[in-house]
Amino acid sequence: MDVFSSLMDGFATALTPMNFLYAVIGVLLGTAVGVLPGLGPAMTVALLLPVTYVLEPTSAFIMFAGIYYGGMYGGSTTSILLNTPGESSSVVTAIEGNKMAKAGRAAQALATAAIGSFVAGTIGTALLAVFAPIVVKFAVSLGSPSYFAIMVLALLAVTAVLGSSRLRGFASLGLGLAIGLVGIDSVTGQRRLTFGQPLLADGLDIVVVAVAIFAVGEALWVAAHLRRNPLQVIPVGRPWMGKQDWKRSWKPWLRGTAFGFPFGALPAGGAEIPTFLSYVTEKRLSKHPEEFGHGAIEGVAGPEAANNAAAAGTMTPLLALGLPTNATAAVMLAAFTSYGIQPGPQLFSSQGPLVWALIASLFIGNFLLLIINLPLAPLWAKLLQLPRPYLYAGILFFATLGAYSVNLQAFDLVLLLVLGALGFMMRRFGLPVLPLILGVILGPRIEGQLRKTLQLSAGDPAGLWSEPIAIGVYIIIAIILIWPLLFKLIRRNRPATSLLSPNATRGNEPTDVARGNVTHGSQRGDATTDGDGDGDG
């Protein structure tokens, strides 16, 4: 079957009344948790996992897809109206978006974010539909050595590239891998790290770990530093754009999409780097560079498109290789496994209808987001005023409920509290959360591939690099690991260059990013402003 007819079948599945209803629920729920501080799509999917066990897997994943895209969309609303972005991927949107809102142009900022998200999401999903089968064709030829290498790459890249401190990233990864070790070893039946406790023999449930780190850790952390005087939410009417806004937005949307999709599809891509690149590019290409820093619409349109295209890009390695590159994808991978579905190249052949229904529902979710959320924007703005005691009490309430309903045992709640305290500590001392989650989920898989590889080579370590792809991946890993050393060397030789290190994108205050751009832009601005043929013709 070719892509198009498979996709049409997918639409037929996704548009049945029940599945369509789940898509609507997912989109609304996703936007709500994206808007609300302290919640995110990864945690929401984790919380809903036990609840969705009664559903058909297809319906559950259609809902998860809606939550994923909705969460991305909701994050931009918060950053535009509040100026303190919750998700790191909306940091860049906040720079110009909040300035626009303060200047009375919140409606236009929300509109360009929503329509840009729709454009980027639709193109991104189309690219996913085209590229995922191609990646699958390539991936079925890969053996365990290559998978082992690719998974190690994904772990190391997330740990080493994102975040402001690599050391703390690796510390977080180590903790995650250790959590992933707990339980009976599937090959030999040995109990690892169970301390004679039978309740630990099945390992730590990923729902409990994810909910503890994301929800309980966050609630405790916020409780310790709760803002005394609530932030001002900028009131907003129905989003709309004038002709001039459209003219200034459509190219940033397309360029943002071009940045977002490939980065989302790469291991450790995520949305931080492409949104940042999109911002810098728009600033350089803009006909109104003086408006940047005071609310330039291009600075909202581009990064928002990049953000959503990256979300679509993330689905490519998840569906084609079973490789998650961000927290939501990691939890979705756990969801696949808990339904007894093995993600990876076989997924398209063994679960074809499910995968194509999922891809179709991504298109539908995107469309729903646009038509539902443009009129609902004032309502979402109201949601931001929910009293914080209720919000965080509610998060703890549902976290408890979600974790308890997996096995109906109070012991899971003890784990929830202990791991929640770990999440608190990580936030306090700047340990990134993502490496831990990926470590928990990918650790056991990496071990499985390692054992398979050495089983095939009869214990000869040379089996690890017996496939050309594996060798290529190890070279990339080496480059990632020694890159900071090279970087230091280059800087020492040429102290005048002030290039931004890729590590500086996350964890910086928006103002720092903006300041960094000023120097960056002024260095190269002269060379590119008139020479580029991309102006309005």
Add this chain to the structure above:
Amino acid sequence: MSSSPTLASRLKGRSELGVALLLGAVGVLVLVDAIALVTPYSKSDPVGPKTLPYLVAGLLIVCAVLLAINVLRGGQGEAEGGEDVDLTHPADWKTVLPLVGAFVANILLIDWAGWVISGTILFWGSAWALGSRHYIRDGIISVGMSVLTFYGFYLGLGIPLPAGLLEGVL
């Protein structure tokens, strides 16, 4: 003798060393646990269940040492910001501890008293800890949410949350 005051002053404000200590402790724990595993060498599984734990333990211990050095040299992890996070004031334990208290109360009560009662205490206690002083309104919301989720899970999802003391009433 002379080194102790400098050591004390060095340790002051370096609570992050606790993180290094935790990493090291987990690393040693993983290592000890892995050593205790007894597995005969098998041809079908040359890697065995010990390899990954050894690697993880190594990673954790190395991270612990490097982090300790980093912190003693003045390095600092960046505390995470957020919409509702105000990092200008120090950690407010008067909020966190009652919150943890409400959570622990729920753990202790859930199987005996049932979800409706323990969930009510959890929500009401958390809202109180976080500064809400609308006792009656909070109470109504707490009971409402607990009862709704109880029936929602039971009727909608077929998950029987414990009824506890209210068994027969619900």
